[in-house]
Amino acid sequence: MSDVAMEIEKYRIYMFLIGTGLAVVIFYYYIIYLYRSEKKGKKNYEKYGRLALDDELDSEILEKNPKSEEKKKGEDK
Amino acid sequence: MFHWLEKHPFFFAVGVFVVIAYAGLIEVLPNFMEKARPIKGLKPYTVLELAGKEVYKKDNCIACHSQLIRPFKAETDRYGQYSMSGEYAYDRPFLWGSKRTGPDLHRVGRYRTPDWHANHMWNPKSVVPDSIMPAYKHQFTNVADLETAYAEAVTVKKVFNTPYGDDIKPGKAAFEKYKKEKILPEALKIAKAMKRDDLVKMVESGKVPEVVALVAYLERLK
Amino acid sequence: MQSNAALEYDYSIVKLFMWTTVIFGIVGMAIGVLIASQLAFPDLNYLMGEYGTFSRLRPLHTNVVIYGFTLSGIWASMYYVGQRVLKVSLLESGFLRFMSKLHFLLYMIVAALMVVTLALGITASKEYAQMEWPLDILVVLTWVVSGIALFGMIGLRREKTLYISMWYYIAFFLAVAMLYLFNNMEVPTYFFSGGLGAWYHSVSMYAGTNDALVQWWWGHNAVAFVFTVPIIAMIYYFLPKESGQAVYSYKLSLLSFWGLMFVYLWAGGHHLIWSTVPDWMQTMGSVFSVVLILPSWGSAINMLLTMKGEWNQLTENPLIKFMILASTFYMLSTLEGPIQSVKSVNAIAHFTDWIIGHVHDGVLGWVAFMVFAAVMHMAPRVFKREIYSKSLLEAQFWIQTIGVVLYFSSMWIAGITQGMMWRAVDEYGNLVYSFIDTVSVLHPYYTIRAFGGLLYLIGVFMFAWNFFKTATAGRRLEQEPRYKSPMA
Incomplete structure (x- = not known):
């Protein structure tokens, strides 16, 4: 193996360890964050599961997309 | 978040x-970054062998045959020396395959002869009575596409610096000259070794049957 | 909201893709049954001369079922689910409607050319990426147009939050695009040789081991992002909708999504164990394949738990049966895959029919079952008619389930038998069996497999008939059904 290749190999290992380590930490932090914020009542994630069930055009919208509203107003004028 | x-x-x-x-x-x-380097002494495929590789691809031999001998005793006993990375340096694309309905072919050139192949491709059951491989009789009459194979050699020489001689160069005239001087004599040798007069006659008339190119390729796998 | 009262979802594009799902399903699986029978009865190789051999037909089978049947089903569902969960109708945008039709048109052109070229033996020879460069360009074009349609719908959405299914459709689009581009880097020979030879011929940009690495990075992830990710997108919508139960845990679906995204791409190396690619890469392929069980089972368990308290629906509704069995088969094959990736198991399994068995319990049990269920769920809504026959659907379910079981069990036994025979040595260390011994022994299993495949194909014909009758002769519905699909 040439020197350049060795060098690349080294960076590759560093990048792998750092990247994967970071991903694992973020991921576990995220799991804790999800469950904790729901327990505290800050967020309710499960309501989004209803999106598949209430999917008629005239079903109630959970959270409006502001962009689509702007467009609607524009059309009205 | x-x-x-x-x-x-x-x-x-x-x-x-x-x-x-x-x-x-x-x-x-x-x-x-580390280019796959050819092992010592590895020559690029001849144009006839490339044409044979095209037949191998066209009739899709990789559906049932691998070209990868794994480093186990049972495999090396059966097929020979295990495969090494550098042996594939000129394989574009690689043809390892993923299924062995038939045996591995990576070193088939070591233990089969052109006339065995001729019989086998004509009627597999004539040499392996229990074989489930279909006969490929159309390869005895279809003409191999030498021009495309030559175009491939020119391309890999130009783009990837594959070490071909100076007589591999673009243009129809160069191809015709190369075909007459190099490809046809090589094909004739194979056709004669396959011991079938119809094949020899075809090659003599300037047309190389697919099966001759294919056998040239298989003979090269060593 | 008043303007919405008259507005409806536009299903015209969904219908087109549903029809092609049915047609490609029949064609692809019929070829499958033929080539399976050829292995048991080799004389069947000579039905169509040079064009009828096992080797020439096999890529046709794989490409038609993957890129014909499955992709059609995925895209039908993408336009259907996409409109609904985003609460946007294609009728609202002439541009998007045009793009969706263009998408279908291009797709049909590519599919037709693909079938013709593969039958003629024009191939780049990389598995599941056989198409030559002119077709590759058309594929990229089709893909871009489909992406414009997908992101266009998202851009117009009324609902701010993307539902779970949409994440998976986005991932499907992006990953396949990236992998396809890299794997199909080819150099056309015609332009470098002064116009010699076939103009459509090309050589791979990569050689030997590198080529293998890129190919299986693609090959594995074609399975991941065509056969898994968009199918998960479908089940996350259709199972809750059909059962009327919201997904068991939205949080779990989030976690499995990001887990799957991160882990799946690493596992490609497991196709190259004991080959000439670097050792650490093989190990990586092995390890990540095992880790992959977690996010895969995360989704599957989430689906099963969605049915909590409503398991009676399993006996009453054949569509629920299809979907629950699909997620069960998903669990089976995502457990089986990692087992086969363990180095010592791989030494036996690789190159044998066990791999074929693994693929098929995944695709027949999971992918195709989910596609059937999705199409049958959509049919009453898009045609505004009741499903033609419930009993036919039930019969299809059972006959196909028996087919799948026969298929994978015979292939497991065949694969392990052959793998063991290849390595069997006598007391002096000599090989016991010649290669042909290990082929002859498989005859009964090949026969059982072909029979299992035939049962499955019969099921496909039942499905096609049921679909056709639903579209043309089902009882008309006054109102769109909310959850359970009405069936006669």
Whole structure:
């Protein structure tokens, strides 16, 4: 193996360890964050599961997309 | 945090892309810095062999045959020396295959002869009575596409610096000259070794049957 | 909101893709049954001269079922689910409606050319990426147009939050695009040789081991992002909708999504164990394949738990049966895959029919079952008619389930038998069996497999008939059904 290749190999290992380590930490932090914020009542994630069930055009919208509203107003004028 | 992404599709898509590209960045790309180097003494495929490789691809031999001998005793006993990376340096594409309905072919040139192949391709049951391989009789009458094979040699020489001689160069005239001087004599030798007069006659008339090119390729696998 | 009262979802594009799902399903699986029978009865190789051999037909089978049947089903569902969960109708945008039709048109052109070229033996020879460069360009074009349609719908959405299914459709689009581009880097020979030979011929940009690495990075992830990710997108919508139960845990779906995205791409190396790619990469392929069980089972368990308290629906509704069995088969094959990736198991399994068995319990049990269920769920809504026959659907379910079981069990036994025979040595260390011994012994299993495949194909014909009758002769519905699909 040439020197350049060795060098690349080294960076590759560093990048792998750092990247994967970071991903694992973020991921576990995220799991804790999800469950904790729901327990505290800050967020309710499960309501989004209803999106598949209430999917008629005239079903109630959970959270409006502001962009689509702007467009609607524009059309009205 | 992540939940924010679900409301912002653009950043969501970027996020997904980063996560899936990461593996490729680490795992696949760096290998291309170290070019796969040919092992010592490895010659590029001759144009006839390339034409044979095209037949191998066209009739899709890789559906049932591998070209990869794994480093186990049972495999090396059966097929010979295990495969090494440098042996594939001129294989574009690689033809390892993923299924062995038939045996591995990576070193088939060591233990089969052209006339065995001739009989086998004409009627597999004549040499292996229990064979389930179909006969490939059409290869005895279809003419191999030498021009495309030659074009391939020119291309890999130009683009990837594959070490071909100076007589491999672009243009119809160069091809015709090369065909007459190099390809046809090589094909004639193979056709004669296959011990079938119809094949010899065809080659003498300037047409190389697919099966002759294929056998040239198989003989090369050693 | 008043303007919405008259507005409806536009299913015209969904219908087109549903029809092609049915047609490609029949064609692809019929070829499958033929080539399976050829292995048991080799004389069947000579039905169509040079074009009828096992080797020439096999890529046709794989490409038609993957890129014909499965992709059609995925895209039908993408336009259907996409409109609904985003609460946007294609009728609202002439541009998007045009793009969706253009998408279908291009797709049909590519599919037709693909079938013709593969039958003629024009191939780049990389598995599941056989198409030559002119077709590759058309594929990229089709893909871009489909992406414009997908992101266009997202851009117009009324609902701010993307539902779970949409994440998976986005990932499907992006990953396949990236992998396809890299794997199909080719150099056309015609332009470098002064116009010699076939103009459509090309050589791979990569050689030997590198080529293998890129190919299986693609090959594995074609399975991941065509056969898994968009199918998960489908089940996350259709199972809750059909059962009327919201998904068991939205949080779990988030976690499994990001987990799957991160882990899946690493596992490609497991196709190259004991080959000439670097050792650490093989190990990586092995390890990540095992880790992959977690996010895969995360989704599957989430689906099963969605049915909590409503398991009676399993006996009453054949569509629920299809979907629950699909997620069960998903669990089976995502457990089986990692087992086969363990180095010592791989030494036996690789190159044998066990791999074929693994693929098929995944695709027949999971992918195709989910596609059937999705199409049958959509049919009453898009045609505004009742499903033609419930009993036919039930019969299809059972006959196909028996087919799948026969298929994978025979292939497991065949694969392990052959793998063991290849390595069997006598007391002096000599090989016991010649290669042909290990082929002859497989005859009964090949026969059982072909029979299992035939049962499955019969099921496909039942499905096609049921679909056709639903579209043309089902009882008309006054109102769109909310959850359970009405069936006669």
